[in-house]
Amino acid sequence: MVKKKYLLSFTPAIVNEPLTYKMIKEYDLLVNILRAEVSERGGRLLIEVEGKPSQMNKGISFLKDAGVEVRELNEYVNRDEDRCTDCGACLSICPADAFEMDKQTWKVLFKGDRCIACGLCIDTCPPRAMKLRIW
């Protein structure tokens, strides 16, 4: 089993089709919706997918064939280490506990793999160390 994050972009023409549902069903994948947005320009869906690698590849190809733009997402936000002052303002804001206080060194650790892409840390960080990578 592998776990990956994808950002899917749907054009207005295909926003109404249950493509994600079909992918889940047909390829037996576990999908966690992290973020969803629909506007005049279409829809965007940020998902975390878990499943067998072969099924995952097939599922993603299915989406691409259906006209969905698919981008694998390794980082939603990243931290400018020079600007981070290790204050910890982000600790109580992040819903995914992606920030951790190391109680030995009192440095704030950023565990990007836990990020669920909510974006809350960006305007929380007073020295502006958290930067948006996508969306």
Add this chain to the structure above:
Amino acid sequence: MKRTYEEINEKIKKGDVVVMTAEEVIKVVESQGLESATKEIDVVTTGTFGAMCSSGAFLNFGHAEPPIKMQRVWLNGVPAYTGLAAVDAYIGATELKENGDLDYGGAHVIEELIAGKPVHLRATAYGTDCYPRRSIETYISLKTINQAYLYNPRNAYQNYAVATNSSDTTLFTYMGKLLPNYGNATFSSAGQLSPLLKDPLCRTIGIGTRIFIGGAKGFVAWEGTQYNTTVPTKNGVPLRPGRTLAVIGDMKEMSTEFIRALYFHRYGVSLAVGIGVPIPILDQEVMKFASLSDKDLFAPVLDYSLQSRNRKPLKEVSYAELRSGSIELFGKKVKTSSLSSYYKARVIAEKLKKMIEEGEFLISRPVQPLPEERSFKPLDIRSKEEV
């Protein structure tokens, strides 16, 4: 046991001084007792690094050819106050750029100057017989400017509030983002490392005390604004925001490691300042306070959704609880965030310790103690007759 400033400085000069950080000394007093620790340790160093809005810099630009009496000054588009002499200005850390954005201000100009970057200077004038020039536009840097020093009217607050939010919307405050329904709590003091909490009566800290500020050696210039001694105490230490310091230091010796521009979303700009104060262990009482730990120091939890100066604390919590990552409020676990960097506070206390051990930093006896009694007066709407 008594010890004098002179004795301590003699030891520093000889390289015999025993210095410990306010964190280290806690363990020593726990293990060997107050009396023996007082005998052994000469100086305890403290540190703090957090948002200190009441900060700014006096700048003297030097004279132009032909000279100008600057009436309006902008640095990178941020107005500086010029109601001083011809080429002096004061740039406040929280002053905003004149374009409506909240996220660039005086603090950024100060940080960029300290980083050695070029800063755009524009000035206008009305022109006089001795100062004929009416405008100037140029670049300055810390290298080219005549003088630049930080003068911060209120820094190093003795204790501060813990902020939380009972309302059902997110609040954007100078205490950071406060999530609805007591979703989180933020605090600001460095607790057991914080200068004025470790010498709560300011027995050793006064006007003229040499301190570490922003990476440079500076001084306590005066009592800080909003200095207040009339607050309840616990273990002899104020439970509410109490005393403050006005501090001064040469920007040309500072480093961006200890000065950092901040932007609080939908609130505005502030400046994070790193300050360290050495506490000479003159006697056992000074040591007793200097060795108080996060378990012994408490802060009030305030509901920032109540927009009144009279809000009552919901409860008092220790810095040990705050630093554990959560506190309990109405039976619910509430995650905590520090706004000041304990990591940097530690770096400062360590650095100051090293400077004293290596003979680079002498302890100074205050020229004048800070006020023993002073209350913080509110501003009420009054008529001419009532004042």
